[in-house]
Amino acid sequence: MAQGLLSAEHLTMISTGFVVGTLARLLTLKEDYRQYPSYPNGFVLHLVTGAVAAAIGAVALPSLLTQNFVGVSFLALAIQQFRDVRRMEKASLHELETSEFTARGTAYIDGIAKTFEARNYLSLLSAFLCVLTMLLVPGHRPLLDLPAGVAVGFATLWLLRRYTKGKAVGDIADIRIATISFEQDKLFVDDIPVQNVGLPEARERFEKEGLAVMITPHDADGQIILANYGQRQAIVHEAARTLGLKRYHCMRRDFDTGRICFALIPIRRDAGALLQLVAQVPLLESTKKSTRLRNPQLLPTKKGE
Structure with missing residues (x-):
């Protein structure tokens, strides 16, 4: 040849x-x-x-x-x-x-x-x-x-x-529909205060048309991942993009328990679809850490230590 x-x-x-x-x-x-x-x-x-x-x-x-x-x-x-x-x-x-x-x-x-x-x-x-x-x-x-x-x-x-293939939010946390309530001007998602809503019309719209989600991490590793702002932004983006957004959306993190909650007023009010899409949001590569960093016993030590 x-x-x-x-x-x-x-x-x-x-x-x-x-x-x-x-x-x-x-x-x-x-x-x-x-x-x-x-x-x-x-x-x-x-x-x-x-x-x-x-x-x-x-x-x-x-x-x-x-x-x-x-x-x-x-x-x-x-x-x-x-x-x-x-x-x-x-x-x-x-x-x-x-x-x-x-x-x-x-x-x-x-x-x-x-x-x-x-x-x-x-x-x-x-x-x-x-x-x-x-x-x-x-x-x-x-x-x-x-x-x-x-x-x-x-x-x-x-x-x-x-x-x-990476993991999704549903692999590291429990996700459920939460309750929207108000104490005067303060918007609450379950027991977490989220933000002030001053307009009566906005409060009424939240109560009638709003949806809220509570994301509870399984362990400390899940808390670290959900504490990442980019990960939380991705979750809210997918919720607003998939269901549409009429006007308002807000998110808050519970610093004591690591829970994440957000509320929005969607165009398509479908609680089942909201839970499913939040569970499917991928975990960002920027949130992933080595198992050696999570377990100090696996870290290399200097001689004499």
């Missing part, structure tokens, strides 16, 4: 890896309750970048085997491209902040952008390992290496998705 030329077997491997990697990106691309990415333009954008990642992952090994190092150099360009995807997402979401009644917050935006960048790497690795498996199968028998490559590619996707 001449240097730089791909055989029919290599083309089959590249095609299989490309399809597996593209399908891997398609399977991870879904519009959830956060309504992001938007449909259809957001879908097309991320599906195309996922297909490019799959193509690069699929062509890497055959290019090395045929000493076509120009193809391998696209791996370096891919890293830059995926970083550009993250920067693009961050810039786009930051521009949308001014049009949101309740902002997402910088921590939430950073997490979304990192997620979309990482999912391109899932596509690349699925295609890469699919082709690697097909190359390692002895004899290059199509009836054996093709199913093996496809199986390894999707197994890689499953393992990486399971490894990178």
